[in-house]
Amino acid sequence: MTDPRTLPPAADPPAGPTSAPGESLATLLHGYRVHARAPRGVVAALTERPRTLRALVQDSGLPRRSVEEILGALGDDVRTGTGGTFVLRPGAVDRYRTMIDYDELRAGIPLDSLAAAIGRHANLVTTMHELIASAPRPRAELDHVPATAATVVRRAVWLASHYDLRDARLLCVGDHDLTSLAVVLLAAAAAPDPARREPAVTVVDIDEDLLEFLDRSARSRGVRLRCLYADLRFGLPPSVAGSADLAFTDPPYTPQGVSLFAARGAQGLADRERGRVLVAYGYSERVPTLGWKVQRALLDQGLVFEAIWPAFHTYEGAEAVGARADMYVCQPTPATWKQLDRPAAFNETATTEIYTFYGSSAASDVYKRQGPT
Ligand SMILES: C[S@@+](CC[C@H](N)C(=O)[O-])C[C@H]1O[C@@H](n2cnc3c(N)ncnc32)[C@H](O)[C@@H]1O
CATH class of the missing domain: 3.40.50.150 (Vaccinia Virus protein VP39)
Structure with a gap:
């Protein structure tokens, strides 16, 4: 690893968690405490449409490894789709939206004044x-x-x-x-x-x-x-x-x-x-x-x-x-x-x-x- 700005994209989701996906994600989000908006945003984005790892990193501003941890916590509820995207199982969308309080997250005021x-x-x-x-x-x-x-x-x-x-x-x-x-x-x-x-x-x-x-x-x-x-x-x-x-x-x-x-x-x-x-x-x-x-x-x-x-x-x-x-x-x-x-x-x-x-x-x-x- 030499240039921290040029890591190759990961091909597959990281190994899944040993506990149930929802449980594992809840624990992960809890650990973020006041910083949980960004990881919640990663999950919210996946409930909206398939996303590449790069898009998830760019939109959240989280380091790639942190995004990989979130994907790992989703376990079998996420799979790889076409074009290197990550796809959330449609049947799991509502459950994850409830878990991350999707409406509260998306109602937040955008910080980008420009x-x-x-x-x-x-x-x-x-x-x-x-x-x-x-x-x-x-x-x-x-x-x-x-x-x-x-x-x-x-x-x-x-x-x-x-x-x-x-x-x-x-x-x-x-x-x-x-x-x-x-x-x-x-x-x-x-x-x-x-x-x-x-x-x-x-x-x-x-x-x-x-x-x-x-x-x-x-x-x-x-x-x-x-x-x-x-x-x-x-x-x-x-x-x-x-x-x-x-x-x-x-x-x-x-x-x-x-x-x-x-x-x-x-x-x-x-x-x-x-x-x-x-x-x-x-x-x-x-x-x-x-x-x-x-x-x-x-x-x-x-x-x-x-x-x-x-x-x-x-x-x-x-x-x-x-x-x-x-x-x-x-x-x-x-x-x-x-x-x-x-x-x-x-x-x-x-x-x-x-x-x-x-x-x-x-x-x-x-x-x-x-x-x-
Ligand atoms: C780190 S890069 C800039 C990063 C930027 N996001 C990009 O991709 O261009 C630094 C810039 O300075 C130039 N540069 C690098 N080393 C230089 C040197 N020794 N003297 C003059 N310019 C240099 C590069 O060509 C580049 O335009």
């Missing part, structure tokens, strides 16, 4: 689907795990509603997800006037095929992107340092990777007081130590968490971390600049340790010790 705004941009979600499908294939060695099209649009909508993006300069520190394209396409859709005041978006990435794709896609749609090659382990391109209002990154999920990409984001900021570094990061609730190490790495850089938006990003994969990541809004402090202004700051990070893929990092060690989560 859902309506994303719904208004359904065309952009379709466009991003198409772009993601034609983008260069994910490279495991660079820890690529694509975000969903809806997530990429969510990022763009959230940025546009939280910040004044007119004339703003956004730096994407790595961008295999195509967030940059979503941001400029959303701005163009909002203000089709050619004299519009649109955000200037720069992407820095090591993947030249990706940069070429971003450049070509932007041109063919009449929007502007600046795409620059750099290996961030060695630094930012000189023209990018100190140039941006906001930096966004979805980095490799090791403490070293998150720390390095956040530092490059901070180095890209022009205004040391008003600039912000936005970081996507998620960990499995089954391995909180890893989350603590990464958060500590960010805090050690003098970054303060102005906000952490839970379960903001959803991925095609990343099932070990519930296919989700949070959005960290990081504000640099004087401690950040003290570190980054040192001549040797982050100049010697040229190692594969930043990637979960190579399995020699603290993150990978944690996952190796604990197995797939």
Whole structure:
């Protein structure tokens, strides 16, 4: 097990319980106590229609192993159907709905304040689907795990509603997800006037095929992107340092990777007081130590968490971390600049340790010790 974000899907339901399915599920749900809404949601989803393991993980935000435990607790009441789906026995639907208090669960207020705004941009979600499908294939060695099209649009909508993006300069520190394209396409859709005041978006990435794709896609749609090659382990391109209002990154999920990409984001900021570094990061609730190490790495850089938006990003994969990541809004402090202004700051990070893929990092060690989560 190397990359916690790229576990293969399980083919069959895990071995069934020794006690009766209903009993076993009730015990499992009881153990979740105040956190039982998510596992109840997994069962509710199965009472509605067959679901794949990936869909159950994506919708619940639970780690894959937790979803597998729930499926295991359903025993013979669940079977595998076509397309790798899990199918609940029709005769058992009412019993499980009663057990999970289905009506109370589904009557709950949705927590997603951006859902309506994303719904208004359904065309952009379709466009991003198409772009993601034609983008260069994910490279495991660079820890690529694509975000969903809806997530990429969510990022763009959230940025546009939280910040004044007119004339703003956004730096994407790595961008295999195509967030940059979503941001400029959303701005163009909002203000089709050619004299519009649109955000200037720069992407820095090591993947030249990706940069070429971003450049070509932007041109063919009449929007502007600046795409620059750099290996961030060695630094930012000189023209990018100190140039941006906001930096966004979805980095490799090791403490070293998150720390390095956040530092490059901070180095890209022009205004040391008003600039912000936005970081996507998620960990499995089954391995909180890893989350603590990464958060500590960010805090050690003098970054303060102005906000952490839970379960903001959803991925095609990343099932070990519930296919989700949070959005960290990081504000640099004087401690950040003290570190980054040192001549040797982050100049010697040229190692594969930043990637979960190579399995020699603290993150990978944690996952190796604990197995797939
Ligand atoms: C962890 S991946 C991003 C995850 C994201 N969900 C995706 O699949 O693209 C980090 C991004 O930074 C880029 N990247 C990885 N290593 C890099 C390096 N050493 N220098 C510059 N960019 C790098 C990758 O190509 C990718 O766009």
